[in-house]
């Protein structure tokens with residue numbers, strides 16, 4: 001039988017996102033454990049996204065009317081974070097995830113790819129904090145979904161991003177997967193929550209000025225989260241502390257988002273200052289990719305200089321994301337009652353487990369909003 005603490009934490013996840021629509025058994029949680037009032041001093045701060053380093057899937061940004069591509073760490077960053085999070089796990093989870101590290105790594109970017117086919121996907125990767133908050137600390141946005149909907153409406157929340165709320169529901173879903181000892185679902189949810197938690201650690205995923213388009217700094221999104229890792233990742237020391245049980249998982253993701261947003265002024269101002277000093281003819285270079293296509297990109301010398309002036313913020317945020325991802329995986333397993341991982345690992349491969357995308361679709365459609373992009377704000 002689960003402890004009272006575990007039931008409480010599950011209740012937090014429950015009311016975080018899906019209290020009105022969830023109907024798959026978890027509404028058996030005693031009503032009195034559903035925290036109906038948000039904690040006054042919750043933290044938040046960050047948003048997410050914009051320029052898509054991978055290229056496709058551009059959505060309409062609601063406030064500015066600009067096209068906004070849901071960007072994220074880029075393939076390299078996301079895969080690195082999920083992969084290294086495995087090594088930040090305490091036993092016995094480390095052994096379980098190590099067996100499945102290839103899947104966890106390969107599928108770290110699935111949420112980005114789903115944006116091309118799922119209209120509900122894009123807003124899960126960021127939150128435009130500055131749409132709601134004039135300054136930190138965050139004291140306008142409720143940390144739980146239900147209270148946020150009551151205050152701002154679901155349409156508004158979907159339009160300006162929901163990453164901290166979506167991480168909470170992903171924790172709930174991963175917990176459920178562990179409870180059911182469903183190997184395919186565990187791996188899918190683990191890869192997904194790793195992606196969203198990583199996105200929450202990117203400063204430019206927390207602002208409407210997600211690609212510097214409001215400050216004449218177009219391309220800064222890819223510079224920070226894609227170009228810097230491309231050039232510097234091999235020199236990063238990504239050994240981290242171990243992940244840990246999150247006593248207040250909702251607070252944890254809001255804190256991550258808050259910290260990201262707190263870095264935003266430095267991200268923008270440092271690039272602006274450096275660009276003003278840098279000869280524009282030497283800021284970019286032309287390179288040819290593996291397909292023979294020539295593209296213009298920021299010169300490595302500019303990238304390295306920017307990174308140094310940011311005091312290696314990207315490497316630091318990547319390491320913090322790694323610990324956070326491991327902590328959410330570990331927390332889900334604890335909340336599920338620490339199921340025997342040997343029983344899960346030995347479970348025979350089923351049709352469902354060979355088609356995790358199908359599993360995800362079924363679960364998603366029963367819980368999540370049907371859309372979150374293309375909303376117009378007049």
Ligand SMILES: [Zn+2]
Pocket residue numbers: 070071072073111112125195199
């Ligand atoms: Zn993303």
